[in-house]
Amino acid sequence: MQMRIExxxxxxxxxxxxxxxxxxxxxxxxxxxxxxxxxxPATLSLVVHDAAGGRRSLAAALSPGGAPGAVDVHVAGRRVxxxxxxxxxxxxxxxxGATGSGPQRVLAPMPGKVVRVLVKPGDAVxxxxxxxxxxxxxxxNELRAARDGRVKDVSVVEGQSVxxxxxxxLVE
Amino acid sequence: xxxxKVLIANRGEIAVRIIRACRDMGIATVxxxxxxxxxxxxxRLADEAWPVGPNPxxxxxxxxxxxxDVARQSGADAVHPGYGFLAENEDFAAACRxxxxxxxxxxxxxxxxxxxxxxxxxxxxxxxxxxxxxxEEPLGDDVPDAEVLRIAEGIGYPLMLKAVAGxxxxxxxxxxxxxxxxxxxxxxxxxxxSAFGDSAVYLERRILSPRHxxxxxxxxxxxxxxxxxxxxxxxxxxxxxxxxxxxxxxxxPALRRxxxxxxxxxxxxxxYTNAGTIEFLLDEDxxxxxxxxxxxxxxxxxxxxxxxxxxxxxxxxxIARGERLTLDPETLLxxxxxxxxxxxxxxxxxSNFMPSPGxxxxxxxxxxxxxxxxxxxxxxxxxxxxxxPMISKLITWGEDRDHALARMRRALAEYEVRGIKxxxxxxxxxxxxxxxxxxxxxxxxxxxxxxxxxxAPLQAIDADHETLxxxxxxxxxxxxxxxAARPAASRSLWTSRARHDALR
Numbered sequence: 001m002q003m004r005i006e007x008x009x010x011x012x013x014x015x016x017x018x019x020x021x022x023x024x025x026x027x028x029x030x031x032x033x034x035x036x037x038x039x040x041p042a043t044l045s046l047v048v049h050d051a052a053g054g055r056r057s058l059a060a061a062l063s064p065g066g067a068p069g070a071v072d073v074h075v076a077g078r079r080v081x082x083x084x085x086x087x088x089x090x091x092x093x094x095x096x097g098a099t100g101s102g103p104q105r106v107l108a109p110m111p112g113k114v115v116r117v118l119v120k121p122g123d124a125v126x127x128x129x130x131x132x133x134x135x136x137x138x139x140x141n142e143l144r145a146a147r148d149g150r151v152k153d154v155s156v157v158e159g160q161s162v163x164x165x166x167x168x169x170l171v172e
Numbered sequence: 173x174x175x176x177k178v179l180i181a182n183r184g185e186i187a188v189r190i191i192r193a194c195r196d197m198g199i200a201t202v203x204x205x206x207x208x209x210x211x212x213x214x215x216r217l218a219d220e221a222w223p224v225g226p227n228p229x230x231x232x233x234x235x236x237x238x239x240x241d242v243a244r245q246s247g248a249d250a251v252h253p254g255y256g257f258l259a260e261n262e263d264f265a266a267a268c269r270x271x272x273x274x275x276x277x278x279x280x281x282x283x284x285x286x287x288x289x290x291x292x293x294x295x296x297x298x299x300x301x302x303x304x305x306x307x308e309e310p311l312g313d314d315v316p317d318a319e320v321l322r323i324a325e326g327i328g329y330p331l332m333l334k335a336v337a338g339x340x341x342x343x344x345x346x347x348x349x350x351x352x353x354x355x356x357x358x359x360x361x362x363x364x365x366s367a368f369g370d371s372a373v374y375l376e377r378r379i380l381s382p383r384h385x386x387x388x389x390x391x392x393x394x395x396x397x398x399x400x401x402x403x404x405x406x407x408x409x410x411x412x413x414x415x416x417x418x419x420x421x422x423x424x425p426a427l428r429r430x431x432x433x434x435x436x437x438x439x440x441x442x443x444y445t446n447a448g449t450i451e452f453l454l455d456e457d458x459x460x461x462x463x464x465x466x467x468x469x470x471x472x473x474x475x476x477x478x479x480x481x482x483x484x485x486x487x488x489x490x491i492a493r494g495e496r497l498t499l500d501p502e503t504l505l506x507x508x509x510x511x512x513x514x515x516x517x518x519x520x521x522x523s524n525f526m527p528s529p530g531x532x533x534x535x536x537x538x539x540x541x542x543x544x545x546x547x548x549x550x551x552x553x554x555x556x557x558x559x560x561p562m563i564s565k566l567i568t569w570g571e572d573r574d575h576a577l578a579r580m581r582r583a584l585a586e587y588e589v590r591g592i593k594x595x596x597x598x599x600x601x602x603x604x605x606x607x608x609x610x611x612x613x614x615x616x617x618x619x620x621x622x623x624x625x626x627x628a629p630l631q632a633i634d635a636d637h638e639t640l641x642x643x644x645x646x647x648x649x650x651x652x653x654x655x656a657a658r659p660a661a662s663r664s665l666w667t668s669r670a671r672h673d674a675l676r
């Protein structure tokens with residue numbers, strides 16, 4: 001599962017998959033191994049595995065923030081405002097920049113390999129149209145346009161390995 | 173006179189507190205509520221509940237006539253006013269008495285007397301208790317500067333020049349040295365004259381770095397008045413107490429003896445009964461001055477309960493029904509361990525403590541050793557805009573101050589309120605302060621420390637917090653799939669139950 005989550009004014013590309021009984025959550029290329037158990041509709045118990053073999057136990061409670069897609073996360077003694085984009089459930093907001101302006105940079109959410117490029121420069125694209133398919137952790141992820149526009153640049157080719165955050169396509 | 177059913181003329185945590193004491197004693201309880209409080213915790217916990225009107229306090233909780241009607245209709249034989257609302261209203265206390273109801277508090281006469289600042293000051297002087305040094309008589313326009321200077325010399329500098337008819341800081345001047353006096357006198361008189369039509373002023377010693385120390389008292393109807401170990405209430409934000417503790421590290425056993433016996437002396441002078449509190453200013457040099465008396469149960473009464481083991485509300489009721497105070501006076505003055513209270517408000521400490529009313533979507537209340545939470549609300553409950561935004565008092569007890577503070581930090585960290593903002597982060601910040609930890613503070617402490625922050629957020633959010641929040645949201649979304657929402661185990665239980673029912 002793939003989503004975009006904004007925290008601290010930074011948009012993060014997040015990819016989640018379940019592996020060996022724990023969740024692998026990749027945030028902008030950094031993978032976290034987390035055991036998550038739901039306590040109640042608003043509360044999760046998280047056990048975050050760290051690189052040194054440690055196990056950090058945290059309670060995280062979520063409550064709706066002021067705006068659509070806004071979530072207040074109560075974790076580690078803080079209330080962290082978070083904006084969920086293109087998510088289901090709490091995130092009812094439309095894709096980032098859907099109503100904004102300026103060029104849209106489509107980034108690789110995680111390290112992986114470009115398996116398909118679906119557009120070429122000059123193509124007209126509509127919101128949510130697939131642009132590039134990136135394979136990571138044995139999953140294919142289709143990256144889509146946030147809004148209607150025209151492809152200005154395609155910076156990758158099929159078969160190319162990319163790091164998290166690499167610009168794949170520019171749509172304006 | 174027996175008390176079998178108590179009407180609680182209040183709401184919120186204090187109404188809940190009183191209901192609990194009544195329940196402990198096998199006494200029935202009658203709650204009253206305004207329109208928006210129909211689902212409030214005190215209504216849910218009481219044996220009976222009666223509406224008393226619309227949301228504004230003046231139309232409900234302050235309606236003496238309506239509340240007395242409810243008392244009659246419900247068959248209550250006593251009324252507990254809590255604090256705030258009608259608690260220090262002599263007309264209410266008198267109306268209860270006239271209606272044949274036991275008022276669980278002092279006499280209307282005592283409320284009237286101690287409610288007047290000047291009469292209370294006179295009572296203290298009569299009891300031989302020090303008051304803040306100042307002029308007893310107003311200084312009118314006709315008093316020459318030289319005379320005022322002479323009087324000022326006797327009081328000592330720095331001093332405050334205050335309008336007799338004053339209020340709101342008008343006609344008030346701080347005077348640090350004698351040469352400042354003539355100018356300040358002219359300015360204060362002219363300001364007071366135009367603001368209040370009375371240019372008379374008086375002088376009072378300015379206590380530069382006072383602590384606010386208060387003494388809890390209980391007085392019965394048989395002439396006994398007992399003082400309790402002091403409470404330290406210097407941690408105030410804009411003159412509002414926010415953290416209280418007992419005992420005070422600034423009060424030695426000898427000073428405790430002096431202050432508590434002086435407090436009891438003031439109460440005896442006026443024939444005081446039931447629960448009351450004498451407030452003192454404690455100067456850095458150890459001298460102290462009577463400030464005022466509160467003729468009611470105080471918000472911060474639980475810390476006294478924690479260090480003495482006495483249930484003050486229960487004793488209020490016992491005294492009201494004519495019982496003698498049988499407590500051992502000595503044990504009331506020897507604190508057992510240390511207690512701290514934080515008043516948790518529905519306010520946003522990062523937005524200048526703006527009230528944050530609304531629905532409490534999630535509530536996780538701390539428990540465990542040494543923790544007491546006196547709350548007036550619950551998960552799903554509403555914090556209305558009409559009343560005081562205090563939602564709970566968190567109290568911790570420890571073997572000593574450090575222990576109590578450590579438990580407070582632990583309890584605050586466990587405390588989770590979702591849906592509204594609270595002052596919990598503010599308390600966590602205060603508890604981290606080295607001066608607070610060392611008990612180096614006076615009544616200006618919080619306003620100074622907050623001012624020095626210049627609006628910086630109380631709890632910085634770092635990259636780690638952001639990462640954890642993103643992890644939580646992502647995993648929340650993932651575990652919200654239909655399969656997770658409806659676990660296989662429970663589904664099969666339902667299925668087998670349905671099969672079982674079908675086969676019967």
